[in-house]
Amino acid sequence: MDHLATCPLCRDVRAAIEGTHERLISVNQHSIYLVGEHQFFSGYCMVVARDHVREMHDLSGEVQQAIFGDVMRLGRSVAEAYRPLKINYASLGNVVEHLHWHVIPRYADETDPKSHPWAEAEQFKNYRTTFDTARKVSRALINP
Numbered sequence: 001m002d003h004l005a006t007c008p009l010c011r012d013v014r015a016a017i018e019g020t021h022e023r024l025i026s027v028n029q030h031s032i033y034l035v036g037e038h039q040f041f042s043g044y045c046m047v048v049a050r051d052h053v054r055e056m057h058d059l060s061g062e063v064q065q066a067i068f069g070d071v072m073r074l075g076r077s078v079a080e081a082y083r084p085l086k087i088n089y090a091s092l093g094n095v096v097e098h099l100h101w102h103v104i105p106r107y108a109d110e111t112d113p114k115s116h117p118w119a120e121a122e123q124f125k126n127y128r129t130t131f132d133t134a135r136k137v138s139r140a141l142i143n144p
Helices: 008-018 061-082 121-127 131-140
Strands: 024-027 031-035 045-049 086-090 100-106
Touching: 008 024, 008 031, 008 045, 024 131, 031 061, 031 131, 045 061, 061 086, 061 100
Parallel strands: none
Antiparallel strands: 024 031, 031 045, 045 100, 086 100
Protein backbone atom coordinates (compact mmCIF):
# COMPACT_ATOMS: atom_id res chain seq x y z
CA MET A 1 0.00 0.00 0.00
CA ASP A 2 1.24 3.49 -0.84
CA HIS A 3 1.02 5.34 2.45
CA LEU A 4 2.16 8.63 0.88
CA ALA A 5 -1.42 9.29 -0.18
CA THR A 6 -2.85 8.92 3.31
CA CYS A 7 -0.08 9.30 5.91
CA PRO A 8 1.22 12.79 6.70
CA LEU A 9 4.31 11.36 8.43
CA CYS A 10 5.20 9.28 5.37
CA ARG A 11 5.08 12.54 3.40
CA ASP A 12 7.29 14.18 6.06
CA VAL A 13 9.80 11.33 5.77
CA ARG A 14 9.92 11.63 1.99
CA ALA A 15 10.42 15.42 2.16
CA ALA A 16 13.15 14.93 4.78
CA ILE A 17 15.00 12.39 2.64
CA GLU A 18 14.69 14.74 -0.35
CA GLY A 19 15.99 17.60 1.83
CA THR A 20 12.90 19.74 1.32
CA HIS A 21 11.21 19.52 4.72
CA GLU A 22 11.14 22.98 6.35
CA ARG A 23 11.40 21.61 9.90
CA LEU A 24 14.11 19.00 9.25
CA ILE A 25 16.86 18.58 11.81
CA SER A 26 18.44 15.39 10.45
CA VAL A 27 17.88 12.13 8.62
CA ASN A 28 19.08 9.05 10.51
CA GLN A 29 19.30 5.42 9.40
CA HIS A 30 15.87 4.45 10.82
CA SER A 31 14.30 7.79 11.76
CA ILE A 32 14.16 11.47 11.05
CA TYR A 33 14.31 14.38 13.50
CA LEU A 34 11.90 17.26 13.00
CA VAL A 35 11.31 20.47 14.89
CA GLY A 36 7.74 20.26 16.23
CA GLU A 37 4.86 21.96 14.41
CA HIS A 38 4.62 24.51 17.21
CA GLN A 39 6.94 25.96 19.80
CA PHE A 40 4.50 26.45 22.68
CA PHE A 41 7.15 24.40 24.49
CA SER A 42 10.44 25.90 23.30
CA GLY A 43 12.57 23.17 21.78
CA TYR A 44 9.70 20.75 21.06
CA CYS A 45 10.85 18.19 18.48
CA MET A 46 9.82 14.86 17.02
CA VAL A 47 11.41 11.56 16.06
CA VAL A 48 9.61 9.85 13.16
CA ALA A 49 10.30 6.29 12.01
CA ARG A 50 11.40 6.22 8.38
CA ASP A 51 9.30 3.12 7.69
CA HIS A 52 5.53 3.21 7.92
CA VAL A 53 4.84 1.01 10.92
CA ARG A 54 2.21 1.43 13.63
CA GLU A 55 3.82 -0.30 16.59
CA MET A 56 7.34 -0.50 18.01
CA HIS A 57 6.95 -4.25 18.52
CA ASP A 58 6.50 -4.67 14.75
CA LEU A 59 10.15 -3.66 14.21
CA SER A 60 13.14 -5.99 14.50
CA GLY A 61 15.02 -5.80 17.79
CA GLU A 62 17.95 -4.12 16.04
CA VAL A 63 15.74 -1.37 14.60
CA GLN A 64 13.91 -0.95 17.94
CA GLN A 65 17.23 -0.33 19.68
CA ALA A 66 18.42 2.05 16.98
CA ILE A 67 15.26 4.14 17.09
CA PHE A 68 15.18 4.18 20.89
CA GLY A 69 18.77 5.45 20.74
CA ASP A 70 17.63 8.16 18.31
CA VAL A 71 14.88 9.22 20.73
CA MET A 72 17.36 9.37 23.62
CA ARG A 73 19.95 11.34 21.58
CA LEU A 74 17.39 13.93 20.55
CA GLY A 75 16.06 14.16 24.11
CA ARG A 76 19.56 14.68 25.49
CA SER A 77 20.26 17.34 22.88
CA VAL A 78 17.02 19.21 23.69
CA ALA A 79 17.84 18.98 27.42
CA GLU A 80 21.36 20.36 26.91
CA ALA A 81 20.24 23.16 24.59
CA TYR A 82 17.09 24.31 26.42
CA ARG A 83 17.66 23.26 30.06
CA PRO A 84 14.00 22.41 30.76
CA LEU A 85 12.63 21.33 34.12
CA LYS A 86 11.55 17.99 32.58
CA ILE A 87 11.16 16.34 29.19
CA ASN A 88 8.01 14.45 28.29
CA TYR A 89 8.32 11.65 25.72
CA ALA A 90 5.09 10.58 24.04
CA SER A 91 4.41 7.96 21.40
CA LEU A 92 0.70 7.46 21.00
CA GLY A 93 -0.20 7.00 17.34
CA ASN A 94 -3.93 7.26 17.92
CA VAL A 95 -4.36 10.12 15.44
CA VAL A 96 -1.51 9.44 13.00
CA GLU A 97 -0.82 5.70 12.84
CA HIS A 98 2.86 6.02 11.97
CA LEU A 99 5.43 5.38 14.68
CA HIS A 100 6.71 8.67 16.11
CA TRP A 101 7.72 10.31 19.38
CA HIS A 102 7.09 13.78 20.69
CA VAL A 103 10.07 15.12 22.65
CA ILE A 104 8.50 17.87 24.73
CA PRO A 105 10.54 20.08 27.06
CA ARG A 106 8.61 21.34 30.08
CA TYR A 107 9.43 24.49 32.01
CA ALA A 108 8.93 25.77 35.56
CA ASP A 109 7.27 28.97 34.31
CA GLU A 110 4.40 27.13 32.59
CA THR A 111 0.89 27.57 33.99
CA ASP A 112 0.94 23.95 35.16
CA PRO A 113 4.20 22.16 34.30
CA LYS A 114 2.91 18.92 35.85
CA SER A 115 -0.12 18.65 33.55
CA HIS A 116 0.00 16.61 30.36
CA PRO A 117 1.47 18.49 27.37
CA TRP A 118 -1.83 18.70 25.48
CA ALA A 119 -3.69 20.46 28.32
CA GLU A 120 -3.23 23.80 26.57
CA ALA A 121 -3.44 22.53 22.99
CA GLU A 122 -5.72 25.43 22.00
CA GLN A 123 -2.65 27.68 22.41
CA PHE A 124 -0.45 25.74 19.99
CA LYS A 125 -1.79 27.55 16.94
CA ASN A 126 -0.38 30.79 18.35
CA TYR A 127 3.13 29.30 18.34
CA ARG A 128 3.29 27.72 14.86
CA THR A 129 6.84 26.88 13.82
CA THR A 130 8.06 29.02 10.95
CA PHE A 131 11.03 28.16 8.75
CA ASP A 132 13.16 30.68 10.69
CA THR A 133 12.08 29.28 14.04
CA ALA A 134 12.82 25.73 12.87
CA ARG A 135 16.35 26.79 11.85
CA LYS A 136 16.93 28.44 15.25
CA VAL A 137 15.77 25.33 17.14
CA SER A 138 17.80 23.04 14.89
CA ARG A 139 20.96 25.14 15.31
CA ALA A 140 20.51 25.23 19.11
CA LEU A 141 20.57 21.44 19.38
CA ILE A 142 23.89 19.87 20.40
CA ASN A 143 24.87 16.76 18.40
CA PRO A 144 21.36 15.41 17.83
